[in-house]
Amino acid sequence: MDSETLEPDPAAAALPMRGEFSGDARVRYALVLTESELTVQNLGTGRRKSGAVTVLDLQDCIGCRAYGAEDGAEDGADTSAGFAVYFYPVKRRWAGLSSAPGRRRVERRFRVAVSPDPRTNLEEAQRWAGAIRQGSFRRSGGVCAEVRRPRRFLVLINPQSGKGQAQALFNTHVQHMLQEADITYTLQITERQNHARELVREADLSQWDAVVIMSGDGLLFEVVNGLMEREDWEKAIQMPLGVLPGGSGNALAASIHYYSGSQSVSGEELLVSCGFMLCKGLVSHMDLTSVCMASSPRLFSFLSLAWGFVADVDIESEKYRHVGAARFTMGTLVRLASLRVYKGKLAYLPAEESQSTPSQAQSTVSFTDGSNSSSVHSHMSRNLNCQNHLLHNSCNSNNAHKPNWTGESPVTTRGPTDSLLVPLDQPVPAHWTVVKEEDFVLVMAVYQSHLAEDLIAAPASRLKDGIIHLIYVKAGISRRALLRLFLAMEKGAHLSTNCPFVVYVKVRALRLEPFSPKGTITVDGEVVEYGPVQAQIYGSLARIIAG
Structure with a gap:
C-alpha cells in the first residue's frame, strides 16, 4: 500500500x-x-x-x-x-x-x-x-511519488447508483483506459448496502495497491468507514483511494477535478477526467472528519455534515434519482415551495483560535509526500493516544459495542482520539464560539469544494487544508434570496453575494444541537441519528488519487 x-x-x-x-x-x-x-x-x-x-x-x-x-x-x-x-x-x-x-x-x-x-x-x-x-x-x-508499479486495483461498483448505469459507464469509458495504463484490477459489484464496508473491513488489503470506487459518494463513505473499523486502521486508511463518478452527486469526483485547475465539466466528461487521474496514479493526502452522535458509534466523513434545507433536499430528492444530477435541482424547488425553519444551537472552534490552542497539535495528522509510512503510523499512535481504540472516546465512551446506525452487527469504533471535543452531555469549551441565533434555514459543514457536480459550496477548500468550511443560513431569508444563493453556488459565487442571512466561517470543530423534534442530519449524504452531533477534522488522515 x-x-x-x-x-x-x-x-x-x-x-x-x-x-x-x-x-x-x-x-x-x-x-x-x-x-x-x-x-x-x-x-x-x-x-x-x-x-x-x-x-x-x-x-x-x-x-x-x-x-x-x-x-x-x-x-x-x-x-x-x-x-x-x-x-x-x-x-x-x-x-x-x-x-x-x-x-x-x-x-x-x-x-x-x-x-x-x-x-x-x-x-x-x-x-x-x-x-x-x-x-x-x-x-x-522531478520524479514524483505515486501508486507503486505494477499497479493492482480493487474496483468497487455500485450498479444501483445514479441512473443505474455505473457498470456500463465503467465498461465504456474506464476499462480500456486501465488497460492502456497497464493497470490490472479486480472488479467487485456490490450487492447490498454496506457490502463494500464489510469487504474492506475484512479483506487482505495487501492484494491491491489502491481501492477504486465507481459510484456516487455513498460507496466511498462505506469504504472509508470500513477501513477505519479495522484493527490495523492506521495502516489501512493509508490505502490510496480512487473515485470514479457513477452516481447522481459525485461531489468528491467534482472536487478533485476542480482542484486540478481544469474547467468545470460534468457527466461523462468528468468520468474521463477522473479516469485519467486514476491512470496517472498521483497520490495526495485528504482530510477526514470525525463525527460523533449521542448513541451511535462515531463515523468518519470525507465530504460534509448537513442539517436543515440541504439535508432535506439530499434525502427527499432520492425519489428523483432516475434523472441523475438534476434530482438536486428538482428537490431544491420542491423544498423552496414549503420553506422550513429549524431551531437549534450551534457552536464551533474557529480555525484561528484552534491554532493557538495547545491541543490543536493533536487534532491534525500531517504526512509528508514520500515519507516512511511505518514511522508516521507510530508517531500518530503516540500523539493521538489511540492504543485503547476509543474505549475512552470523548464523544461517547460507551458506544463502542452498541449497534451502529445502519443496523449491522456491532463493530468496534476505532481511530484517533478527538482531543478537541468534550462529551456531548457537557458544555462546549469556553474558548469556542456559540452562535446566538437559534433559528436556521440550513447548516452545512463541508470539507471539499463541491456538494454535487454543479454545486461549489466551498470554493476555497482543498483536499488537505485541515479546515471545516462552516456555512449557515439564518431564518428570515426569503425564498427568492435563497434561490439566488443556490444559483450562485453553481459558480461558487454565493459567498460573495453579501446576503446578511448567510454566515461563513472556517473552523476545526463544531457542535450542533437540534431543538426541533423532527429533522434530518446527513453525513456525506447519508442519514444519521437525529440529535446532538459534533465533529472535528483530521488533516491528511487519508490518501486519494488526484491530479
Whole structure:
C-alpha cells in the first residue's frame, strides 16, 4: 500500500531521443522525445512531403505499449515491431454554438523496422515505450511519488447508483483506459448496502495497491468507514483511494477535478477526467472528519455534515434519482415551495483560535509526500493516544459495542482520539464560539469544494487544508434570496453575494444541537441519528488519487 519513488529507467537516460518510423498509410514520421514532450513531424510518404508538426505533452500520456510483429502482422515474414502511445489532452467538443472542454483520447502508433532482426526491432520499440512511460511519470520538480508499479486495483461498483448505469459507464469509458495504463484490477459489484464496508473491513488489503470506487459518494463513505473499523486502521486508511463518478452527486469526483485547475465539466466528461487521474496514479493526502452522535458509534466523513434545507433536499430528492444530477435541482424547488425553519444551537472552534490552542497539535495528522509510512503510523499512535481504540472516546465512551446506525452487527469504533471535543452531555469549551441565533434555514459543514457536480459550496477548500468550511443560513431569508444563493453556488459565487442571512466561517470543530423534534442530519449524504452531533477534522488522515 505504500507509495514508491520511481527509479529512473536506464533506457530513458539519454534524452532527447530521435528516430524515424512509419505510421498509418505508410506515412513516415520523425520523432523527438524530451523529458516533457513527444514531437511528431509528418515526413510524408516518400513522393509527397509534409512538414506538419504535432507536439504531445507527456503529462497527458497514460501509457505506452511495445509489440512485436506477431501482435498484428498478417504476413509471418514481417520482422518489424511497433509501439502505441495513449494520450488524453484537453480539447473542446463543439455542439451547436457551445463547446465543452474535456479530455479526448489520442492514440498514435509507430512501426519500427530498423533491422531485419525482429528481436532488434522489438528491443528498439521497447526502448521508446519505456522512455515515453518514464517521461509520463515526471512533473515539475522531478520524479514524483505515486501508486507503486505494477499497479493492482480493487474496483468497487455500485450498479444501483445514479441512473443505474455505473457498470456500463465503467465498461465504456474506464476499462480500456486501465488497460492502456497497464493497470490490472479486480472488479467487485456490490450487492447490498454496506457490502463494500464489510469487504474492506475484512479483506487482505495487501492484494491491491489502491481501492477504486465507481459510484456516487455513498460507496466511498462505506469504504472509508470500513477501513477505519479495522484493527490495523492506521495502516489501512493509508490505502490510496480512487473515485470514479457513477452516481447522481459525485461531489468528491467534482472536487478533485476542480482542484486540478481544469474547467468545470460534468457527466461523462468528468468520468474521463477522473479516469485519467486514476491512470496517472498521483497520490495526495485528504482530510477526514470525525463525527460523533449521542448513541451511535462515531463515523468518519470525507465530504460534509448537513442539517436543515440541504439535508432535506439530499434525502427527499432520492425519489428523483432516475434523472441523475438534476434530482438536486428538482428537490431544491420542491423544498423552496414549503420553506422550513429549524431551531437549534450551534457552536464551533474557529480555525484561528484552534491554532493557538495547545491541543490543536493533536487534532491534525500531517504526512509528508514520500515519507516512511511505518514511522508516521507510530508517531500518530503516540500523539493521538489511540492504543485503547476509543474505549475512552470523548464523544461517547460507551458506544463502542452498541449497534451502529445502519443496523449491522456491532463493530468496534476505532481511530484517533478527538482531543478537541468534550462529551456531548457537557458544555462546549469556553474558548469556542456559540452562535446566538437559534433559528436556521440550513447548516452545512463541508470539507471539499463541491456538494454535487454543479454545486461549489466551498470554493476555497482543498483536499488537505485541515479546515471545516462552516456555512449557515439564518431564518428570515426569503425564498427568492435563497434561490439566488443556490444559483450562485453553481459558480461558487454565493459567498460573495453579501446576503446578511448567510454566515461563513472556517473552523476545526463544531457542535450542533437540534431543538426541533423532527429533522434530518446527513453525513456525506447519508442519514444519521437525529440529535446532538459534533465533529472535528483530521488533516491528511487519508490518501486519494488526484491530479
